[in-house]
Amino acid sequence: MDYARNLLEQIQNRAEELNKAERKVAAAILRDPQQAVHYSAAALAQLAQVSEPTVNRFCRSFNVSGYPELKMQLVQSLASGAAYVSQAVEPDDGAEAYTRKIFGSAIASLDSAWQNLDPHQVSRAVDMMIQARQIHFFGLGASAAVALDAQHKFFRFNLAVSAHSDVLMQRMLASVSRTGDLFVMISYTGRTRELVEITHLARQNGASVLSLTVNDSPLAQASSLTLNIPRPENTDIYMPMSSRIIQLTVLDVLATGMTLRRGADFQPHLRKIKESLNASRYPIDEESA
Known part of the structure; x- marks a missing residue:
């Protein structure tokens, strides 16, 4: 892993390990990393309401000699696309603050998911x-x-496709599955007991299981193949927001992969489905547009 490329993520992930004063420095940087690269160590210390030696100790915590070197690594992180970081919504946040934080967290989560997604595994998933x-x-x-x-x-690909959220129906379908059936398990934590049991049942019957979940989870270990989705939010406590966005985006990646694999001859089929909806929509009024 390129340390500089992920410095902002490293600061965010390790913030709770720091002492109280150093956490203030981390919070000041994460609040506006684009602006932080323009501060001197003294200015950052004043913003964070800590001493300048605290800023230097913070830098050493991340294996850099001082704030000038830390700023260089921040610049590299920002240039690599890590401009957004996840920030917790505070009880006293106003509309501007929590709107910025939610959008920033969603963008940061997507960037982290993209960096952790193995293209080879994506190709294997499309094959399945x-x-x-x-x-x-x-x-x-x-x-x-x-x-x-x-x-x-995915119904657009001339496949028999279904979606189920009822555990009993999921279990029954897994019990009568066979070779050629594919189950796609979508779970942000990978720790839901019922899905893990159903995965074992489906595989015992010869079916394949593709999981969209976090690596090394019980669900990932039970599956035929896993597309790794990191966990930037605590779904045990907070409302899951970025998790759904990541899952939906990964599914878009798989659908695009299938479309490209089908080739140009498949395009008329997709166009026919799309054009079938034209009669259900009001025409666009170009004069008032």
């Missing part, structure tokens, strides 16, 4: 979907809506 006889998308809780969206996307 292309070769499947039928695909079942399973999700519970917040992931249930994502599974339904996947059904809406």
